[in-house]
Amino acid sequence: MTGPARTPWLTAALALALAGPAHAHASERMVILTLPTGPFLVGAGLAVLLGVVAGSLGGRLPGFGARRLADWPGEGVALSWLGFAALLGLLAAGTWGDRDPLENPLPLVLWLGIWVALVLASSVLGDLWRPIAPWRGPVRLVRRLLGRRGGIGLSRLGHWPAVLGLLAFSWFENVSLAPSDPWVLARVAGLYWLTIFLLAVAEGEDWLDRGEALTASFALFARVAPLWRDREDGRSVLKIGLPGAQIVAMPVLSAGEVGLVTLLITSVTFDGLSESFWWLGRIGINPLEFPGRSAVMGIHSLGLVVAWGLVTASILGAVALGGAGRTVLLSFLPISAGYHVAHYLVALLSQGQYGIAALNDPLGRGWALLGLPDHWASFGFLTDRGWVWAIWGTQFTLILGAHLLAVVLALKLAGRKLRAHLPVTVLMIGYTVLGLWLLATPTAG
Amino acid sequence: MTKLLGLQPSRRSVLGGLAASAAMTGLATRFAQAQSSAPIKLGFQLHRTGIGAAYGRWYERTAMAALEVVNAGGGINGRPVEILFEDDGTDPARGAQAIDKLVSQDGCELVFGPLFSHVVVGSAPRAGELKVPYLVCSEGHHVASGILNRWTLQPGITDVKSQVLAMAPWVSDTLGKKVTMIYPDYAFGYDHRDNFVPAMAAAGGEVVAQIAIPPTETSFTRYFPQIPRDTDVIYHVMVGPAVLTFVKELGEFYGSGARPEIFGFIDSLEAVDMASPGLEFLEGTHFWEGDCRYLQADATEHTKAYRAAVGIDDNGASITDSKEVATVAHMFSVWETLFVIKAAMETVDYQGPADRQALVEAVEAMTIMAESAEHPQGDKVFNGKTHQVFGHQNISKVEGGRMNRVYRTEIALGDYPDEVDYTTMSF
Numbered sequence: 038m039t040g041p042a043r044t045p046w047l048t049a050a051l052a053l054a055l056a057g058p059a060h061a062h063a064s065e066r067m068v069i070l071t072l073p074t075g076p077f078l079v080g081a082g083l084a085v086l087l088g089v090v091a092g093s094l095g096g097r098l099p100g101f102g103a104r105r106l107a108d109w110p111g112e113g114v115a116l117s118w119l120g121f122a123a124l125l126g127l128l129a130a131g132t133w134g135d136r137d138p139l140e141n142p143l144p145l146v147l148w149l150g151i152w153v154a155l156v157l158a159s160s161v162l163g164d165l166w167r168p169i170a171p172w173r174g175p176v177r178l179v180r181r182l183l184g185r186r187g188g189i190g191l192s193r194l195g196h197w198p199a200v201l202g203l204l205a206f207s208w209f210e211n212v213s214l215a216p217s218d219p220w221v222l223a224r225v226a227g228l229y230w231l232t233i234f235l236l237a238v239a240e241g242e243d244w245l246d247r248g249e250a251l252t253a254s255f256a257l258f259a260r261v262a263p264l265w266r267d268r269e270d271g272r273s274v275l276k277i278g279l280p281g282a283q284i285v286a287m288p289v290l291s292a293g294e295v296g297l298v299t300l301l302i303t304s305v306t307f308d309g310l311s312e313s314f315w316w317l318g319r320i321g322i323n324p325l326e327f328p329g330r331s332a333v334m335g336i337h338s339l340g341l342v343v344a345w346g347l348v349t350a351s352i353l354g355a356v357a358l359g360g361a362g363r364t365v366l367l368s369f370l371p372i373s374a375g376y377h378v379a380h381y382l383v384a385l386l387s388q389g390q391y392g393i394a395a396l397n398d399p400l401g402r403g404w405a406l407l408g409l410p411d412h413w414a415s416f417g418f419l420t421d422r423g424w425v426w427a428i429w430g431t432q433f434t435l436i437l438g439a440h441l442l443a444v445v446l447a448l449k450l451a452g453r454k455l456r457a458h459l460p461v462t463v464l465m466i467g468y469t470v471l472g473l474w475l476l477a478t479p480t481a482g
Numbered sequence: 483m484t485k486l487l488g489l490q491p492s493r494r495s496v497l498g499g500l501a502a503s504a505a506m507t508g509l510a511t512r513f514a515q516a517q518s519s520a521p522i523k524l525g526f527q528l529h530r531t532g533i534g535a536a537y538g539r540w541y542e543r544t545a546m547a548a549l550e551v552v553n554a555g556g557g558i559n560g561r562p563v564e565i566l567f568e569d570d571g572t573d574p575a576r577g578a579q580a581i582d583k584l585v586s587q588d589g590c591e592l593v594f595g596p597l598f599s600h601v602v603v604g605s606a607p608r609a610g611e612l613k614v615p616y617l618v619c620s621e622g623h624h625v626a627s628g629i630l631n632r633w634t635l636q637p638g639i640t641d642v643k644s645q646v647l648a649m650a651p652w653v654s655d656t657l658g659k660k661v662t663m664i665y666p667d668y669a670f671g672y673d674h675r676d677n678f679v680p681a682m683a684a685a686g687g688e689v690v691a692q693i694a695i696p697p698t699e700t701s702f703t704r705y706f707p708q709i710p711r712d713t714d715v716i717y718h719v720m721v722g723p724a725v726l727t728f729v730k731e732l733g734e735f736y737g738s739g740a741r742p743e744i745f746g747f748i749d750s751l752e753a754v755d756m757a758s759p760g761l762e763f764l765e766g767t768h769f770w771e772g773d774c775r776y777l778q779a780d781a782t783e784h785t786k787a788y789r790a791a792v793g794i795d796d797n798g799a800s801i802t803d804s805k806e807v808a809t810v811a812h813m814f815s816v817w818e819t820l821f822v823i824k825a826a827m828e829t830v831d832y833q834g835p836a837d838r839q840a841l842v843e844a845v846e847a848m849t850i851m852a853e854s855a856e857h858p859q860g861d862k863v864f865n866g867k868t869h870q871v872f873g874h875q876n877i878s879k880v881e882g883g884r885m886n887r888v889y890r891t892e893i894a895l896g897d898y899p900d901e902v903d904y905t906t907m908s909f
Contacts, residue, residue, distance in 0.1 A: 066723040070700060071730055071760050138531060138569055215571060217531060318698040323668050325697040325722045327533045328600055329573025410802060412543060412793060416536075417805025422759045479700050479723040481533055 065383060065419040066479050069429060072422075074477040077429075081437045081473055082466045088444040089462045093455040098448060101285045103278035110272055117174035124171040124230060131223025135401050138217035139391040139414075142399065147226065148210070148217065149392050151251070153381040156258050160374045163265035166255035171230065172245055176237040188240035195247060196293025198236075202229075202250030203297060204345075207304040211311065212337045214330050253297055260284050261374045261442070281446050284370055289363045298366070299349040301373040305380040307344045309475035311337055317481055324481035351464055358460040361451035365461060368447040372465075375439025376472055379432040383419070386428070390414035429477070436472045440465050521564040522557070522832070524823065525584030525593040527605065532572030534598045536753050540792075540809040541595055541619065542567060544816040547791040551855070552820060558827045566590055574604020581608045581616070591835065594819055595619055597812065606630040613909060615842050617823065619815035621645070621772070623673065626870035628902025632909055635845050635869040637822040638815035639772060640862075643677050644896030648875045649745070649770055650681035652889055657743040657768070658714020659687040664705070665719045667694035674719045674747070689717075700724045706735040715743045718750065725750050726760040733763025744768065748775070748811045748878075748885075755799070755807050756883050764880045768888070771876040772811040773859045774798075776884045788817060788858035797884065814859040821856035822848070839909050845869075846905055863893055867903040872896050 092098065123146075131143035138144045151166070159165045180186075191198065215221050233249050245252050259265060260283045267274045276282075290298065310316050311333075317324040320336050330337075356365050390413065397409040418424040443465060447458060526545055529538035549565050557563050566588050568580040577596065584590040592615035596602050599622040609616035610631035617635050618625065623643040625636040653661065661682055665671030671694060679689045690710050695702065702724075709716065720728045732744075744767035756764070774781075775798035777789065792808070793801045800806040826844040830837055846866035853861040862873040872893050878885035 067726045067754070068759060070724055070727050136569070137567060214573070215569075215576060218569065314698045314700065323697045325666055326600065326668060326670065327572075329532060329571055329575065331573050331575035412800060412802050415800060415803035415806045417755070417799070417803040417807075420755050420758050420807075421805055 065387070065416075066477075068420055068422060068425040069477055070479060072425065072429065072477075074429065074473070077433055078470045078473050078477075081433065081440075081469045084437060085440050085444060085466050085469050086462065088441050089448070089458055089465075090455065092444060092448045093453045093458060095453075098445060099279055099281075101279055101282040101449065103276045103282050103286070106275040106277055108269075108272050108274040112268065112271075112273060114174035114177055116168040117170060117172065120169035121171035121175055123169075124226075128223045128227050131219040131226070134219065136219055138219060139388065140395055140401065141219035142395055143219050143226070144217040144222050145388075145392040145395055147222065149385065149389050152210075153378075153385050154389070156255070156374070156381075157378050157385070159255055159259045160261050160378065161264065163262045164255050164259035167246075167252055170245065170249070170252050172234055172237055172249065173242050175234060176242045176245070179238050180241070183238070185238070188244065191236060191240040191244055191248060194293075195291050196253055196297055198248040199250045199253035200293055200296040200300060202233075202248075203254060203300050203304075206250055207300065207307075208338065208341060211304065211308045212330070212334055212341060214334065247293070253294075254301060257294065257297060257301065257370055258374045258377065260287065261371045261439075281371065281442055281449075284367050284446055285449055287367055290366050295353070295366055296349070298369050298373050299352060300345055302369070302376060303341070303345040303348045305376050306348065306471070306475065307341050309380060309480075310344070311340060312480040313475065314479045314481070316340075322481075324479070327481040355460040355464040359457045361447075361454070361457040361461075364450045365447050365458075367450055368443040368461075371439045371442040371446070372468070375435045375442075379435040379472070379476065382428060382432055382435075387416050387419065432476050433473060436469060436476075440469045519561060521562045522559075522827070523564050523566055523588060523590045524820075525581070525588065525590030526565050526567045526595040527570050527577060527580050527584070527593055527601070528567045528595060529572040529597060529601070530567070530569035532570075534572035534601070537597050537809050537812065538572075540753070540813045541597060541816050543808075544792050544813045545595060545820065547788075547793070548817045548820040551791060552824055558824050559832060563824075570596065570601055570605075572598050572601060574600050577601040577605035578608040581605050581612065581614070585612050585614050591615075591832070592617065592823065592838065592841070594823065595816055597621075599624055602634075603629070606634045609633050613838060615838055615845075617819050617845075619812070619819055621812065621815070626865075626868040626901060628868075628904075630869075632904045632907045633842060635842070637845055637848065637851075637864055637869075637871045638817075638819035639812065639871065640873045640875065640896060641870055642673050643898060644870075644872055645747075645770060645772070645875055646674055646677040647681045647898060648891040648896040649877070650678060650685040650687070651895065652877055652891065653715060653717070653745055654682060654685035654687035656889075657745060660690045660710070660712055660714045661687060661717050662691040662693065662709045662713040662715070662742070663689055663717045663719075664693045664695065664709075665717075666697050666721060668697055670721065671719060674717075678717065695720065697722070700727060702728050702731045703735065706732065709742075713742045715745055718744065718746045720750050725754070726758055729763055730760030733760070736763075746770070748772075752811055753807050753809050755805055756880065756885070765883070767880050769878050769880070769885060771878050771885065771887075773814045774876050774878060774885065774887050775807070775810040776878075776886070778887050782853065782858070784853065784855045784858040787855060788814070792817070818851075818857050818859065818862075822851075825856070842909070860890075861893070865900070867905055868900050869904050 127143045127146055130141055135141045155165055209225060210216050236248065237245050246256065247253060261280050263280050264277050265283055267276060314324045322333060352369060394409060394414050397407040398404045447461060451457065528542055529535055545565055549563060552558065552563050566584060568584050570577040570580045581593050584593050593609060594617035596605065596618050597620050599620055602618045602620045602622060603624055606616055610633050614633060616633050617637060619638050620636065621639045621642050623641045624630060625634055626641050663675055663678065665674050675692055682689050690713060691708060693705055693708050695705055746769050748769045748771045777796040794808045795801050795804065798808050798810045800808060822845060826841050829844040830840040832841060848864040851857050851862040851864060860874040862871045864871045874893055875891040875896065876887050877889040879888045
């Protein structure tokens, strides 16, 4: 890429100062703004409150047992090599392929395939990222070739390297100028892979579970899944149970894992918030002529970090105030998974179509491998009242369901004293309403 | 291209493999007259992501459709043409980068296609520095206002100032003399206010109230009592996600009783299905349209061919999804701009970057553009001094959920005194 304009900030400022008529268009939110979403917000908040009160008064909580379905020996790295090969192909596509972010497979696979669809699948079917993550195979091979054993002490840092990685990831996705530009993404993803690879070669492949941001995040998302795989005595064991069964069997979260959970929640919350009319009004940006990311990078960088601080402080504060112990923090795992899926649902349904279209013609040769016509990707459903109701209903179910599961888990994990749960309950009610409001409020774009 | 090659074209670059394919399929002769048969590369600054994405989708489709027609007709100067699209994120900083990339890295001869004003204003200086023609499809008044440079031109669509000026006489004569304007409280709304108020006065009418609504507003009921009782016409240009709410609440305000006439700019509802919830109230109201969304009974063959090529049905929606409405009122500008480029390149026998200045001068020398396959929206007059084209405007009435054209303005109605003479500026 040739260098950017010598003074991008100046041109952006000039553009802001001189911008005349601008086009705004009715966005995907225009139909939902005509729907009565207010009662849903109130109802969801009441449902969470009722859940806590009823649960603390008595009644039987689910047992959250688990059944073994199957087991098999060892843990191979064949899928990891497959993931590595796919990564190389994607990086090549990002570097030399179509530069359209909605046709190049790299941004489609990373932002929609992995960060949306695979998270959704993993929250149902267990962690699907860990086996295909493109490091384990190469790391095992290189360590063997180097005859390397032991590490350099990175493991002492617990999950904090992953927290740092996730913060960078979240900033890149939500704040940076062009996260979907295939060329930019190829460089960033390549550099990230190399950094993690070198660190894992130095420290050992087991470090990936704690130190690599996506691996550590998927492990947390997948905790809510009713189907999952455990590792027991060198064997892989497939299990099934109620959503949350894995969570009640977990040890308390480490400080680093708490950092990850709060950051995962913050990331989608801030992504939604930063596009809202409410936020843009606060930072003096006219949402009807949103000037582009270049004009808000500074304030959004700050906003992301401050939001993380607020989310962390409110969660830790509420837990400390209730005095029910750190174990309650586990109940926030379903919330982070539910929010993530609800937040990206529209992107999955709309831009996901480009992913399918890309499979139809992976090399941009005019093929129609799936028999799809040109211009197959289509967004008409976003202005269809029935569709918008269905999407809202799904999002409502995901967010309320996640919070109700969180309530049950909190009661299960930390006893039924209502007073101990009150602060967290208040927080959860607020967060349920906020989460739904973010999906119904007007946004720029 | 489909016909030529017998297979579906790549959406990205129709000519990706044309040189090879052409040789194999005997097409070489079609492009053989040119000294060089290498493709002419044109850069397209595309709002692929960001707030302009809904427009960008259709601008891209229109550009690809026009490109197919150009190449099927032998390309430009006997050379095949290729369009390279570069996403600008609807962001001025990225817009300038996109121009850099298209010109310096990809070797494009020029850049065209951006719509959003802040991107145009943020990118034009870079085009000027690189001395590369920059043909915008924005309808903004920024070109003709003189704030840009000699390399920036708008030959495909009338600017908003001209559009607004052309509406006033008809509104005054047909709908009523006393107008209340409701507009968003920022530059877009001010453009309408600043141009329409004096134009209405000149036409013998009067703007009796100006209701500026804060851009972050999402409920409008409390503003409607400000509409004077003797208002004959409400002129509205609300935009953004709350536009359905605006119409719905306006409908609730008037109920089924008498209401003033209502006139709006389709910018409010561009790419929005008229069957969307809340829009029932618009029945019987009027809209400005740059080009008519619905196929009109008297549509020309050129219009029909253009719509078929782009892939929109009689209701202005995608032929692959009847609910996905196209940005019909604006996207013709992309089609017409590509044919202006073709005409100018052929006039100067364009060979390469050394001819860029001559290309700009050739566009400046244009005057009359006749209604044709190249200009399906209608004939136009280009003003070489202001780098701005002027054309017919349409006024349509919502009837039975579709928009029927009831009036088409004369081009001269949108005239205004020149505010700049770019031809006196150096390159």
